[in-house]
Amino acid sequence: MGTRQLESVVRERCRSGTLTVPEVHRLFDQLLATSNPVPSIYPFNHLFTVLVRTKNLTNYYPTIFSLFNQLTQAKHISPDACTYSILINCCTRVNRVGLAFVLLGRFLKVGPGADARVFNPLLKGLCKDNMIHEAAAIVLDKMPKLGCTPDLFSYNTLMNGLCKMGQIDKAEELLDYMVSKGLQPNAVTYNTLTDGLCKKGEIDKAKELLDYMASTGLQPDVVTYTTLIDGLCKKGQVDKARLMLQCMVSKGLQPDVVTYNAIMDVLCKREEIEKADELLDRMVSKGINPNIVTYTTLIDGLCKKGMIDKAVNMLQHIVSEGHEPDVMTYTALMDALCKNGEINKAKDVLHQMIAKVYMPNVVTYNTFMDALCKEGQPELAEELLHHMISGGLQPNVVSYSTLIDGFCKMDKLEKAKKLLSEMVSKGILPNTVTCNIIMDALCKKGETENAEELLNYMFSESYLPNIVTFTTVIDGLCKKGLMDKVEKMLNVMLAKGVMPNLVTYTSVIDAYSKLGFWKDTIRVFKEMLDRGFLPDEVTYICMMNSLFKQGQKKETQNLFDLMVRRGLKPGVVSYQVLLLGYANDGTINDVINILDSMLLNNVAPDYLTYTSLIKEYAKNRKVKDAMCILIRMKQGGVKPDLAAYSPILEVLLDMGRVDDARHLMDQIIGETDDSSTQSG
Template identity: 50%
Template structure:
């Protein structure tokens, strides 16, 4: 059998869904003599196989959740060969469903369906098509998806909402939410198909993921106005969308509304809301909902505790986080590797490295095996604390226990060694990465290049740049910015400028950090005119300068005694809506005083006072100026507010 295309479908409401993609609807060509949706008069009797209602039990070997290609072929052949009793459509559907859940590049689901349609006495039902369409949606084969729907409708099958679920999912995944809304509210009813709660939930989820929360709420109202009852999934989806959109108070209101309307939230609903509250720093409120769910006899699960522990850790409440670990154990809930990894990360981030180490040992003593994330988290904490040798020790420890470090683990150690000035050891770990069968990524190279540049070893850093390109990889903006910084600090601004042009010629656009690095280097090297030119280049290229850009220029002009140009740059800074800081005011006041421009300096001082600038640092730049001029009354006026 082969796949063929048909130009139109029997149902006029379906064609626009496919035509939006310019697709010709695809379906399977099936010999009419061997295939009919209804039972033939001479066909052997089959048990009822209505997927959506009750069916008679079939005694057969259960199909696993996922299945290998070879096992699927073997089982399929056995089903086809069975005659007394013959295999039921339900058994074939079980097999097709297992194949949908199986992730393999050579999934035989379509070839088996082709053979299935050739078999005597059995034919696909709405469940079969729903399964195949679901697979098409999951694998983004939209043409086939519509083709199966077309064949389903043309064959005379009674439409059911389940068949439309893959269509709705596909429309949502492709960001065609409006079409999904129209399909549920208009097209499905016109085709004689009543949407079910799953249909509405799919669209509500799509709208929430797109951030269109208000539309999702309107759609819920449409749902209820058409006498469709929402369920706990509907409300949990909305609560999740509101939390992710930062509308925490509305999410809490949604939960209360849900309860008011007689729907009981489940542990997933509570976990979603608690997670949103924790991410927004409302930890106490999250704990309150934990007590609320327990008062309603809903047992929190490991996800509930992990969410709260993570929230407490991120808010620096480590004692409470540890208390929650003990509380969950005392209530008979087993922590998992995520629980301990979260706690270890929190302890490390809060500088409690020794306690993090104790937590790892406690985890192991309780029979939990740390994974690569757990070890990487602890190694990162030790590196940040300057305990590099201990960090390396835990790398060897994890390897001795069969946990293979990944490129992230090595990047953490390389970064720690570079920051500790141990560049040679860091380079040695690059060899370890490759010997372990891992490919170093751009972060690995950028970290090493940065370490070498900071040690002034520019040539070695350049060697790593060539190593990146020789392996067919592209340096990124961080790579070039780091090398430009290294060259500027070495005083080789000419080569730094060449590097900027080189990166642009290779399609890598400089960002504000790249320009700031070069402008600062040029100013420190006395090449302020070139620096000003690069400011103009930035503006032409649409890169917005920031305070760092202008401060570098003001300071560079100040050093050269170009006070008028420094004032112009300062004015441009203010016109751009950027607030000057200590450095901006101090550099400009210093430049004006140095050139004997005490009146201009005083005008700037008035501007500072007018803008409510209260830091004492810039004021100190004026004192030598007024003292030299003998304006002691002005000196006292400055000292008075200080």
């Protein structure tokens, strides 16, 4: 076979899309052995391109470089800029940027001169790895110094990288710079910047860019309008998105499925399912076929609206129509079923998914594991983890954190600790959330020393403890009354740049209040106010409790009044504290007035309110007042049980008032008989 004929065969086989790796080797060897005439570099480049496009590139890239080395050793043929471009692209795709730089250096040394085609795949790889500074240095400095003018692809690649990193100001500066260099931006340039502006929420700027684009003679395309529509939708401006859609159509541009999906997404997120259904009908009527993203969005919307049966029916419908649901579709439905407590149905969906040869992803498994843990079945969730691993899927930090949280909530701390050790041994590092889960469990079991050790571990491993971390430890120390340690922890917290919040301060105030350290309680309360935190009802309740226990009824009332003046509506617990203060040191009329005040403020006294008062009066041997509260309890529609009567019976017997106790007991029996008769 002649050289030109062999080149033609290589070209056609590469275009076919069916070329295998062994066949690439054979054709490569044949080309390399041909010398009369010498083959051009183009068929070699075709073969390299086929290899770079293989699915398992990580497995084949050593083969590519082995062939490249054979090519460079051949004296009758040399790689060109396109060859190096293909090889550098291969390096960036397998995350070997260092090797890409080596190839670039080699090309600059042996090649005919710097060429943008060689730089561009390296720029793309750098931007993919978020190495924007390095990419910018190449485009704006290194390439010009080497006499290589960056082309439109170079600038567009850098602009895309800047936008993805949220550096929109620099992307705008880059647009001005490339124009100043005499390079005319194309639709890709403008669409990239438009997308960046929209993702940053700067919709007005994006519209201005649209107008500027049109003024340069470059007409916005479907991608431009779809990007703007998506941006408006994400800002919740659906009406403006619809107007933009109308504008797009008036310009002779037909919206595609991506355009409609953007609007569909926001409608479903707003739970406007009927409008989403109407949009689906409009799509179909215009000859635009919904894709799996469309249906997944709708199914997710139906699930969030609680219309799970309709979501299941839609899944069955799209399967019958020949659409193949993807992992996201199944995961959305599973998530809804799990949250609705329909674990068995979620299992069915998982099995259906596997039967369709769709391998569940980590998110799918995590969703199911979370549901099982919330149902109090962490053991089943752990089995699912093992199933996930046996299927070749690597769990992530969320997987283990979910399981650890599940076992902690079931009071199985030792098992949670073992899982923590297991995840570390697998190279999965716990994050702040994982540590917080363990820390909370330790503190709840009173193991504050172990919680402090865990906090020190977080410091040593450069984790960033957050407000939840510190508040959890502080609350644990507060519950044990270790106030010296609490004060030290507050100082550490501030030194680490973490500001205590209302929950933190309330824990400390509650602890000092319960210990009877009123001066410290007031000090922390004032510090909280100085830092701009307004106390909530819980904070006031803690302080009122402390005052009540010290018998300071007047101060308790003053604090209650202050809470009301600050616009906080007291709940039943706040009233209970106040009522107990007056029951202990006040008249029955004071208590009745407060109960009336509760009703006027739409706060209904509950069972605990009445029984607490009865116990307080009985303890102080004020039987008449206790009986008054009992009558008020019945009038308030709260049925007293034997536990409500018991304190009064006990004090009557203790006072030797046996007849009164017997009379009250007859009353209880009579009420019980009446209740039984009514039930019958």
